[in-house]
Amino acid sequence: MKEIVRGGRCDRGIVQCRNNCYNYANNRRTDTYAQPGLGAGIKLEEKDFTCEQVYRAAIADGLTPVDASGSCPPGTTKVALTVRPGYDYHWYRQDRDGMWSQKMGIFPATDLDNSSQSIFDPEKADTGKYEFCDYLCSCSDERQGQGHEGITGDKNEPRK
Amino acid sequence: MRYLAVCLLFSVVCFPRHGMSETEEGRKGKGVEVAILCFSGRPVLRFALNREQEIRQLMTLVGKSEKIDDFKGESVLPAVLGYRGIEIENPDKLFGFPWYLAVYKGAVETIDGQHLFYRDKEYMIEKFIVDLAYRKKMISKDVRDMLLEDITE
Numbered sequence: 001m002k003e004i005v006r007g008g009r010c011d012r013g014i015v016q017c018r019n020n021c022y023n024y025a026n027n028r029r030t031d032t033y034a035q036p037g038l039g040a041g042i043k044l045e046e047k048d049f050t051c052e053q054v055y056r057a058a059i060a061d062g063l064t065p066v067d068a069s070g071s072c073p074p075g076t077t078k079v080a081l082t083v084r085p086g087y088d089y090h091w092y093r094q095d096r097d098g099m100w101s102q103k104m105g106i107f108p109a110t111d112l113d114n115s116s117q118s119i120f121d122p123e124k125a126d127t128g129k130y131e132f133c134d135y136l137c138s139c140s141d142e143r144q145g146q147g148h149e150g151i152t153g154d155k156n157e158p159r160k
Numbered sequence: 161m162r163y164l165a166v167c168l169l170f171s172v173v174c175f176p177r178h179g180m181s182e183t184e185e186g187r188k189g190k191g192v193e194v195a196i197l198c199f200s201g202r203p204v205l206r207f208a209l210n211r212e213q214e215i216r217q218l219m220t221l222v223g224k225s226e227k228i229d230d231f232k233g234e235s236v237l238p239a240v241l242g243y244r245g246i247e248i249e250n251p252d253k254l255f256g257f258p259w260y261l262a263v264y265k266g267a268v269e270t271i272d273g274q275h276l277f278y279r280d281k282e283y284m285i286e287k288f289i290v291d292l293a294y295r296k297k298m299i300s301k302d303v304r305d306m307l308l309e310d311i312t313e
Contacts, residue, residue, distance in 0.1 A: 021200045033203055046300055086302055090200040090241055104200045104241050114240045128242035129310075 015145075017106045022151060024103035025079040025091035026063075026138045029145030032153030036089070037061060039150040046086060051133035054089045055081055062149045063136040068123070072137035077147075079138050080122040082130035090130050092122045093138070100125070192218075192254055194289055196299075197237070197244045198307060205298055209248075214292065215255050218248075221285045222261065225268050225278035236267035236277065243310035246289050265311055286311045 018031040037057025078094040100119035103109040114126040139148040196205040237245045245264035258272035268278040294304040
């Protein structure tokens with residue numbers, strides 16, 4: 001039988017399973033399932049999952065604002081925040097070719113949206129019940145997983 | 161309605177189990193584990209069914225599903241943002257429950273020597289699991305209600 005990647009069989013030793021959408025968007029592997037703001041001492045609760053709160057938490061991590069039509073400075077990557085209020089948040093990142101991609105939790109990264117369409121614009125993509133919030137710039141790196149933002153999923157982890 | 165129960169018994173008796181991976185071997189001794197696949201940023205919701213009553217109740221609901229012979233695709237689980245189903249693993253084969261079951265909006269698949277598909281028309285399996293997660297304080301009432309809405313819409 002063909003092996004299919006399934007969430008429940010996610011071996012904790014696998015990078016994919018320990019790094020979520022926020023890790024992926026920031027191109028920063030922490031293996032701690034990074035949470036916005038935690039690196040700056042902000043612990044978001046479920047009620048805090050709003051555009052404003054998650055956005056502020058990401059700013060606290062070091063991400064910087066950018067306009068929808070603007071470009072991020074060299075060495076940084078444009079990322080997009082979406083939120084389903086009171087439920088969860090999700091991040092997208094813009095890749096070198098200008099298209100967008102995402103990593104939904106423990107699942108593999110993909111450049112397709114919920115309608116299996118390529119993501120040209122996260123504001124117009126099929127994001128299910130997650131609503132678009134805003135864009136930010138993240139200090140990335142040429143090397144996979146080596147982004148420079150101070151994100152973490154472990155509040156006891158020292159910041160970079 | 162009895163299709164699943166018969167097929168389960170048949171598969172356990174007549175078909176050898178799939179060879180287990182190292183991961184699956186590592187999961188032995190952990191009982192029946194449930195994963196609700198619904199978040200992206202937040203950690204995966206995982207908990208164990210450690211009461212026989214819970215497992216028996218789940219078995220009853222699974223047994224009421226109707227077998228499907230013409231399911232198209234390799235898995236019932238979609239690749240979407242948001243609710244994407246529930247997985248239940250039972251590497252110890254407790255109580256005759258399949259060693260793997262997945263369900264998404266009433267579409268059920270089991271892997272237990274065979275890969276079979278079923279239909280839970282009233283979403284009873286998912287409703288049971290989500291409500292259990294709420295009673296185990298894994299999710300809030302609001303999230304429970306959102307999940308139930310996602311499952312049944």
